[in-house]
Amino acid sequence: GCCTSSSQSSRLLFRQLFEKESSTYTYLLADVAHPDKPALLVDPVDKTVDRDLSLVKDLGLKLIYAINTHCHADHVTGTGLIKGKVPGVKSIISKASNSKADLLVEHGDKIYFGDLFLEVRATPGHTLGCVTYVTGDGPDQPHPRMAFTGDALLVRGCGRTDFQGGSSSQLYDSVHSQIFTLPGDTLVYPAHDYKGHTVSTVREEKLYNPRLTKDEDTFKNIMENLNLSYPKMMDIAVPANMVCGLQEPIGKAA
Amino acid sequence: GCCTSSSQSSRLLFRQLFEKESSTYTYLLADVAHPDKPALLVDPVDKTVDRDLSLVKDLGLKLIYAINTHCHADHVTGTGLIKGKVPGVKSIISKASNSKADLLVEHGDKIYFGDLFLEVRATPGHTLGCVTYVTGDGPDQPHPRMAFTGDALLVRGCGRTDFQGGSSSQLYDSVHSQIFTLPGDTLVYPAHDYKGHTVSTVREEKLYNPRLTKDEDTFKNIMENLNLSYPKMMDIAVPANMVCGLQEPIGKAA
Ligand SMILES: [Fe+2]
Ligand SMILES: [Fe+2]
Numbered sequence: 001g002c003c004t005s006s007s008q009s010s011r012l013l014f015r016q017l018f019e020k021e022s023s024t025y026t027y028l029l030a031d032v033a034h035p036d037k038p039a040l041l042v043d044p045v046d047k048t049v050d051r052d053l054s055l056v057k058d059l060g061l062k063l064i065y066a067i068n069t070h071c072h073a074d075h076v077t078g079t080g081l082i083k084g085k086v087p088g089v090k091s092i093i094s095k096a097s098n099s100k101a102d103l104l105v106e107h108g109d110k111i112y113f114g115d116l117f118l119e120v121r122a123t124p125g126h127t128l129g130c131v132t133y134v135t136g137d138g139p140d141q142p143h144p145r146m147a148f149t150g151d152a153l154l155v156r157g158c159g160r161t162d163f164q165g166g167s168s169s170q171l172y173d174s175v176h177s178q179i180f181t182l183p184g185d186t187l188v189y190p191a192h193d194y195k196g197h198t199v200s201t202v203r204e205e206k207l208y209n210p211r212l213t214k215d216e217d218t219f220k221n222i223m224e225n226l227n228l229s230y231p232k233m234m235d236i237a238v239p240a241n242m243v244c245g246l247q248e249p250i251g252k253a254a
Numbered sequence: 255g256c257c258t259s260s261s262q263s264s265r266l267l268f269r270q271l272f273e274k275e276s277s278t279y280t281y282l283l284a285d286v287a288h289p290d291k292p293a294l295l296v297d298p299v300d301k302t303v304d305r306d307l308s309l310v311k312d313l314g315l316k317l318i319y320a321i322n323t324h325c326h327a328d329h330v331t332g333t334g335l336i337k338g339k340v341p342g343v344k345s346i347i348s349k350a351s352n353s354k355a356d357l358l359v360e361h362g363d364k365i366y367f368g369d370l371f372l373e374v375r376a377t378p379g380h381t382l383g384c385v386t387y388v389t390g391d392g393p394d395q396p397h398p399r400m401a402f403t404g405d406a407l408l409v410r411g412c413g414r415t416d417f418q419g420g421s422s423s424q425l426y427d428s429v430h431s432q433i434f435t436l437p438g439d440t441l442v443y444p445a446h447d448y449k450g451h452t453v454s455t456v457r458e459e460k461l462y463n464p465r466l467t468k469d470e471d472t473f474k475n476i477m478e479n480l481n482l483s484y485p486k487m488m489d490i491a492v493p494a495n496m497v498c499g500l501q502e503p504i505g506k507a508a
């Protein structure tokens with residue numbers, strides 16, 4: 001269909017989950033046609049790990065990966081807790097994030113779960129190590145494709161570019177070259193939404209994103225004048241997330 | 255597919271939207287294969303009407319109905335505001351709700367938008383007038399089916415039964431006879447979720463709903479001992495919702 005807002009594959013089980021305090025979306029994907037029902041979580045949050053693992057259990061899935069789109073500044077990742085609770089799960093983040101994880105991925109890598117896979121696309125600009133995970137291209141992969149864009153591209157917005165190695169010109173290039181080149185019906189699943197949107201499409205953002213539809217100079221100007229406050233979780237979340245969320249919060253450390 | 259968590263039809267455009275304060279889900283459905291792209295909103299909230307109408311506009315849809323699953327006690331419906339902003343939109347609620355609306359529906363009615371339709375199923379128990387809207391059964395209708403259950407069935411929960419003509423024994427019967435009889439892969443889209451779940455399936459709730467998997471006596475006992483506080487919005491929301499959300503809030507009246 002030209003415009004449907006859901007993706008279908010006989011293999012894919014997909015769930016979107018929300019963490020209210022940081023307005024973060026966590027995504028569960030599994031290949032349910034594979035005998036093991038291998039599954040992965042994208043951007044799990046520490047506070048909702050029990051909810052996520054309970055769902056994994058109810059659905060009879062085998063969690064194999066806990067993945068981050070980037071080193072988050074607004075919440076502590078659930079990857080460390082998950083690894084403690086489910087032996088064998090491997091954490092994944094980009095090499096460019098300079099964070100620790102079991103597997104460090106780079107642009108062009110494929111992350112297989114059963115016969116499905118996510119393709120890694122480098123989309124720096126919000127942070128130096130931001131990546132977008134895109135479902136595979138092919139007859140056995142979900143159609144339309146799904147892009148987990150982290151904070152690179154949000155519904156009618158994008159992540160800030162004023163810290164963590166951010167760069168507005170890099171973000172502009174990342175979104176235009178790596179996300180807007182995907183088919184128009186590709187579903188855009190962001191790491192956050194603050195207005196209650198759950199999904200968008202590449203076509204929609206190319207037409208209606210109030211920032212990224214502008215020319216590069218206007219975009220840079222918008223990004224340099226957001227006047228955002230320093231994120232309140234940043235000094236706790238970033239150091240913790242660089243080691244899979246396992247570092248003691250700063251207040252508790254010696 | 256046996257277990258996918260999304261519904262596909264070449265005709266259906268579907269969006270789930272969230273209102274954070276009352277944790278309410280609003281649903282947008284449209285027949286995008288029809289030249290008019292007729293659309294409807296299920297359970298719109300007054301505070302998010304502008305967001306919803308902006309999305310309707312971006313997607314090039316023609317909104318024809320604004321529908322409620324029941325007379326809500328926790329938020330003011332957006333139907334009245336929508337009717338004021340988009341001439342021609344008709345509000346819909348069940349006849350049994352004793353509320354005002356342009357169209358009053360009853361069990362077995364079909365609500366057509368283009369060549370797609372929602373079937374009305376009476377599911378009283380949370381309130382006397384609660385209905386569940388279920389996408390049609392047929393080759394041209396979305397598969398798997400989608401059930402918009404309001405507060406009758408929530409993900410791993412259900413609505414309270416201690417006011418607005420609520421009845422735990424009626425709710426038990428409604429869910430078992432009208433929702434649990436749908437195909438197992440039917441997607442369950444509730445009016446609320448407080449833990450960040452976005453969707454479930456009939457199969458999952460039949461297996462894991464902590465209340466409705468119990469026998470009727472145990473269920474009644476659970477529901478009679480919830481010790482919930484009086485909803486803070488109730489005295490404003492219920493009178494307003496009985497007239498499409500258009501009544502002045504009590505504090506402002508006379
Ligand atoms: Fe971020
Ligand atoms: Fe309700």
